[in-house]
Amino acid sequence: MTLSVSLRADRPVPLEVAFEVAPGELLALVGHSGSGKTTILRSIAGLWTPSSGQVRAGGTVWLDTGAGIDLAVHRRSIGFVFQSYALFPHMTALGNVLTAMATPDRAEAARLLDLVNLHGLADRKPAQLSGGQQQRVALARALARKPSVLLLDEPFSAVDRATRERLHAEIIALRSHLAMPVVLVTHDMNEAQLLADRMLVIQNGRLVREGTTAQVMADADALRAMGIREVAALLPAVIAGIEEDGLTRLDTATGPIFLPGVQGDPGTRLRVRIMAHEIILSRARPTGLSAQNILPARVTKLTQGDGPAVTVHLSVGEAELLARITRRAARDLALAPGDRVHAVLKAMSVARDHIAPASRHV
Template sequence: MSGLEADIRLERPLPLNVQLQVAPGEILALVGRSGAGKSTLLKALAGLVPMQGHVRVGAEEWTGLPAHQRQVGYLFQSYALFPHLSALQNLLLAMPAPDQPRARALLAAVHLPGLEDRRPHQLSGGQQQRVALARALARNPRLLLLDEPFSAVDRPTRRALAATLQDLRADLAMPTILVSHDIEDVAALATRIAVLEGGRIAQLGATADVIARPASASIAELVGR
């Protein structure tokens, strides 16, 4: 599996000038205030907004590729499951080639065995988010993007979901970017933190270092110091 190298520059919907490198198997957390550009950066990486610069995964150039040609697993805050499809069908639809045994194995890996035939309205919020995580992995992604994946569930469910993602880390050989406003989730999951301010990276470093030694008062407030 290959790492990510990106130089993202855009003016709309908000100015961004960000350079990132994320190693295979690494989880990089993006933190920042509302409007700092976190979700916009994920959309640029996924090919959902036009940008200047470049995006490379390994030796493969993604710049200019439309979203459907990028091998990206994208976990949205709102789950974005198809309501008329079962959990299993949601995964099968996301796969390049439907593979029922693998889809069932992914649902088991996120602790949903026996719930394959339930539709989203028959699942709790935490269970829906587990289906969404399994679906993001079902595409065999080379890059995994997690946009506030735990914000719509309560604290016990957040901890359980974070533990599930932690359990899967050994199998997540792709680079992963996590957007979260919850420093507890970030501390539990991320290898490094990138702090976005005004569309630029204000601080980048190992998770423990950024939390212990924030570079400014505003960053200290973000990381709870």
């Protein structure tokens, strides 16, 4: 079922947003602290009521202030993962999951713990689990409600970077089992880009940009709203194997690229986040360079922002790549929409946390 949201409020922050989330889609609400992201999530969950608005899950109305409808939290079919996890400290992992079930089912609770990679830890209490493991229990508990909508409120902010990377991969893998709309609140644009199908950039309670991850990350205004100076794009790829020099070969729509430290079996689909400033453009196919990653591309658009830089939008198969070059370089190359070029990427320029499994929407 599709989640439809339309909200207006004056307090605690001005709020004016409207959006939809399709079944199986992950939508990221991104913005600075105090921008209204969590207020939106709480409005969907029924934890806070706006001045006016509507929330619908499929054909079921959860909120319609004009009609006087405001269902209580327990009557809304949601799974909610809080930033603090909010686990019961005196209960085991299994006990925490069982509390969310209308009819407790130990076998089903154990299955959910296995689904989030907690096999063998059902009898441990939260204090005996790492932060990442506690987050997985909270996720299993949210799924135990068999929700129509899954809400994630900064679920990775309390864990270290290495754990966060593992959890990102697990969330994406888990999505193959989920058919409900998923709404993620985060202040981290990199996290949103790796996990989400679409982003909403929220500023002072209002929607300032909406689009796919590629569209938002290519929008200078949206990035400025988040205080981000750099742009990036996601390149879909498939692991082909390990080369003799230790680099992993990834096949893309227009050719192979070779990167270090990529984990996964041959055939695994990935999304590689490539920073725009790491791309070098050439009219002719370069020769005599140490760079092995040379992708044929077509220029679709040039965006000139403030300062000396130009963002070149490139079509690479069905994906969009972004290159950030100087105005002088763009002028010397005489670039125009429709031109064929070669995009060169240094293998060592892609960090490990810029690689994530592909979602089914990619």
